[in-house]
Amino acid sequence: MTRQQPHPKAGEIRALLEEGLNNRVIARRLDIDVRVVAQTRKDAGLPPAPRSSWTRRPHPKERTIRLLLSEGYTDTAIRERTGADVATIARMRTAGRFGPATIIRRPQRIHPKDAEIRALLRAGRSGNAVALELGVDRAAVRRIRAEAGIPTPPVxxxxxxxxxxxxxxxxxxxxxxxxxxxxxxxxxxxxxxxxxxxxxxxxxxxxxxxxxxxxxxxxxxxxxxxxxxxxxxDEPGRTRLREQLSLVMGRAPRKPRCRRGHDQAEHGRYSPDGVPYCQTCHDGETDP
Known part of the structure; x- marks a missing residue:
């Protein structure tokens, strides 16, 4: 007669039995048949769990809570998802030996130009245009668009x-x-x-x-x-209009060449109030 192989979760069953949990709680927690737990208790020579272990009914979302605990969520995050009391979740974390949470939500910092970015996005501007105009990162603009629920403008x-x-x-x-x-x-x-x-x-x-x-x-x-x-x-149009203004104001016609000999047909310009000047001479005077 061949010897029966131990159940794959025999070690976990024994550990929970030694904690004093009853057969049904262990079966539900490990998602196994209650008869397997009962047989493991019998083979280990352990007495039945005390009646006090039956007084606490399992949480309606126990499996969901245990899954979130195994994924590394904090007690607060699990409470937000399941509605369970934090004390209940903490007790299940300790009982299930899940250890500390690994998914930690850190508060999102508000971008210095958050309001300006949102205003331009709501005005229908593209993400690239907003990033270029405000000098911000495109990824930040995409994140703020997603947070605000602002749709991407069509092509x-x-x-x-x-x-x-x-x-x-x-x-x-x-x-x-x-x-x-x-x-x-x-x-x-x-x-x-x-x-x-x-x-x-x-x-x-x-x-x-x-x-x-x-x-x-x-x-x-x-x-x-x-x-x-x-x-x-454009430049020819400006020159023509300003020349007309100069004549209307009684100024003498522009000389063919400036005092430095530059051809004014090519280099001559007029200021907005109609005063003629040489662009080449002006640029030379303003150069450092």
Whole structure:
């Protein structure tokens, strides 16, 4: 007659028996047949568990609690998930010899620009645009978007001009304010469209004239960084308007060459109030 092999959990059964637990509690805890526990108790020559061990009924979510304990959750985290009392969970941790928790939740630090990031995301800005404008990490922007439940904006469905219009606002006097992205210390308007950067001034100029600007396009009105197409000029347009202003104000026509001999047809410029000057001489005077 062959000798019966011991049960795979015989060691755990013996340990719980020695703690004084009854057969049904041990069977439920180890997920085995109660008859296996009874036979192990008999083979070990241990007496039945005292009646006092039957007075405490198992928690309705005992298996879930034990699973979370085995995964390393804290008592507080398990309470939040199961609704069980912390004292009950602590007792089960000790009885089951689970040891200290390994999954520790540390409080999330609030990003210094959390409010600004959320505001731009809610305005429909992409994560990359927000990160570039505020100088923050893209991962932080993604995390804050997920925390706030703000959906990712759809792939750009607008044309270049439509997106430009969506980031401008009409003001009194025919001016138009740029409400989109700005860069640098001077807060220069910029627009990103399909992985490229565009000047809102150049877009405004092209809308009015149907061509790309020559040189830098910018506003010639009294509103700083106005992007109204009617107020934006390129370099030849600015020179023409300022020359007309100079003549209206009674100034003498610009000389063909400056005092240093530079051709003013090529190097000549006018200040906003119509005063002529040589760009080459001006740059030389301002160089360090």
């Amino acid at each position: 750009q469905p607008l044309s270049l001009e439509e997106k430009w219009a969506a980031h401008t606002r009409m003001l009194e006097g025919g001016h138009r304010e740029w409400t989109g992205e700005r860069v640098g210390k001077s807060r220069t308007p910029v627009m990103r469209y399909r992985e490229k950067s565009y000047s809102p001034f150049a877009i405004a100029f092209r809308q009015r004239t149907g061509r790309d600007p020559v040189g830098q396009a910018k506003a010639e009105c009294d509103l700083h960084q106005c992007v109204a197409p009617e107020h934006v000029e």
